[in-house]
Amino acid sequence: MSGSIDRWNAPAPMAMLNQHLIDPQVCIRCNTHDANNYVVNAQVCNGCMACVPPCPTGAIDNWRQVHEADANSIDAQFAWGELPPRESPDQQGAGVGVASALHRLEHLAASSSDVLRGASVPPGSATRPHVNLYTCDAPATAIVADNYRLTDESAASDIHHIVLDFGTTLFPVLEGQSVGVVPPGVAPNGRPHHARRYLLANPRDGERRGCNNVSLTVKRVTCDHEGNPALGVCSNYLCDLHKGDRVAVIGPFGSTFLMPNHPGSRLLMICTGMGAAPMRAMTGYRRRHRGDGARGRLMLFFDARTSQKLPYFGLLTKLPKDFIDADLAFSRVPGRPKRYVQDALRERAADVGPWLVDPNTHVYVCGLKGMEEGVLLALRDVAQRHGLDWQQVWADLRREGRLHVETY
Numbered sequence: 001m002s003g004s005i006d007r008w009n010a011p012a013p014m015a016m017l018n019q020h021l022i023d024p025q026v027c028i029r030c031n032t033h034d035a036n037n038y039v040v041n042a043q044v045c046n047g048c049m050a051c052v053p054p055c056p057t058g059a060i061d062n063w064r065q066v067h068e069a070d071a072n073s074i075d076a077q078f079a080w081g082e083l084p085p086r087e088s089p090d091q092q093g094a095g096v097g098v099a100s101a102l103h104r105l106e107h108l109a110a111s112s113s114d115v116l117r118g119a120s121v122p123p124g125s126a127t128r129p130h131v132n133l134y135t136c137d138a139p140a141t142a143i144v145a146d147n148y149r150l151t152d153e154s155a156a157s158d159i160h161h162i163v164l165d166f167g168t169t170l171f172p173v174l175e176g177q178s179v180g181v182v183p184p185g186v187a188p189n190g191r192p193h194h195a196r197r198y199l200l201a202n203p204r205d206g207e208r209r210g211c212n213n214v215s216l217t218v219k220r221v222t223c224d225h226e227g228n229p230a231l232g233v234c235s236n237y238l239c240d241l242h243k244g245d246r247v248a249v250i251g252p253f254g255s256t257f258l259m260p261n262h263p264g265s266r267l268l269m270i271c272t273g274m275g276a277a278p279m280r281a282m283t284g285y286r287r288r289h290r291g292d293g294a295r296g297r298l299m300l301f302f303d304a305r306t307s308q309k310l311p312y313f314g315l316l317t318k319l320p321k322d323f324i325d326a327d328l329a330f331s332r333v334p335g336r337p338k339r340y341v342q343d344a345l346r347e348r349a350a351d352v353g354p355w356l357v358d359p360n361t362h363v364y365v366c367g368l369k370g371m372e373e374g375v376l377l378a379l380r381d382v383a384q385r386h387g388l389d390w391q392q393v394w395a396d397l398r399r400e401g402r403l404h405v406e407t408y
């Protein structure tokens with residue numbers, strides 16, 4: 001009798017799965033406002049990679065080889081404080097071997113242009129950013145150097161300009177990047193609060209030129225998305241900070257929504273609400289470096305309910321017209337028709353159209369999620385009015401890292 005196992009009676013081979021997981025220690029829950037971990041359902045995930053490029057931290061790009069029957073359940077993942085360890089050296093690395101990595105890269109190339117409305121690459125002349133230097137486990141400590149209300153006292157919306165100083169701690173940033181703030185204390189589930197993300201409002205060389213500090217534009221959240229009273233954990237913590245307080249900061253985040261260094265580049269900036277922060281940062285950088293040969297013009301479309309609710313309103317109206325063409329739209333001025341950035345873009349089609357075909361133009365869209373589609377449709381209309389093929393213009397802008405969208 002042969003010593004080999006009868007192939008018909010041998011145990012069925014166990015199917016292996018390259019399980020997609022999200023690292024709860026690195027994830028900053030940028031698209032949710034509850035304290036839960038982001039999780040991936042192994043029964044649903046097909047490894048298409050569509051979710052990977054938009055993740056600002058890379059937390060989403062984690063993989064473990066497991067037997068299909070032992071796949072980590074979503075309930076288990078909800079409870080994790082950290083990822084399970086890799087069991088063997090074979091499981092090191094994000095994927096499992098070269099074939100898998102290539103497969104994932106192919107998917108990435110195929111999927112990113114479909115899932116992202118903006119570019120997935122930075123402008124060609126952008127400075128290379130630093131990302132993820134500080135994590136929840138090892139945050140940087142900043143000291144509050146300033147904190148004041150930006151919006152008029154009569155306005156219901158309370159928006160603060162907060163300056164954080166890093167002292168001797170290295171914290172290099174670029175315009176368009178964001179940071180995470182870790183509020184002190186614990187969530188109702190007993191776990192530490194997760195970090196919240198805030199866009200930087202300062203140029204790379206500091207809120208105050210030459211200083212190792214950054215600034216944030218923070219809206220105090222006093223009701224939830226349905227309008228019910230709710231005190232936002234992190235926004236209230238930040239808005240109530242005093243000079244000298246210490247804040248735990250992680251990041252920086254973001255490697256594509258960056259400004260070009262090319263001095264002839266034109267910036268077409270379209271934003272609402274807190275989306276003003278990166279536009280202030282870029283405008284500030286260009287202003288400081290005008291004398292160094294930066295000659296490309298800036299055009300800004302910015303909307304708010306009223307001028308009292310517009311952060312940085314005073315600064316914008318004082319900037320010279322030959323430097324920045326700022327068009328402010330208001331949607332709730334008594335006795336006046338509602339005007340949004342989309343309306344302003346269409347009204348100014350004669351000025352915006354030529355910018356769309358100029359290879360030096362870089363377009364930035366930032367604000368609440370709801371604005372994204374309306375703005376892109378308005379740009380399409382402007383292009384069509386100038387006889388341009390929007391699909392082609394759009395494809396060129398994205399391929400060359402000249403159309404960036406950051407909405408939340």
Ligand SMILES: Cc1cc2nc3c(=O)[nH]c(=O)nc-3n(C[C@H](O)[C@H](O)[C@H](O)COP(=O)(O)OP(=O)(O)OC[C@H]3O[C@@H](n4cnc5c(N)ncnc54)[C@H](O)[C@@H]3O)c2cc1C
Binds near residue numbers: 030
């Ligand atoms: C990429 C990115 C950039 C961001 N940049 C900024 C920024 O520059 N400035 C800024 O102020 N915020 C910014 N945010 C939002 C910020 O990260 C927080 O989500 C926000 O401050 C609310 O956090 P919280 O802890 O105060 O509220 P939470 O305690 O998380 O939420 C309290 C309640 O309010 C609801 N809620 C949360 N946020 C809002 C909101 N904005 N409006 C109405 N209801 C809300 C929640 O659903 C919840 O019911 C950004 C978010 C992302 C993803």
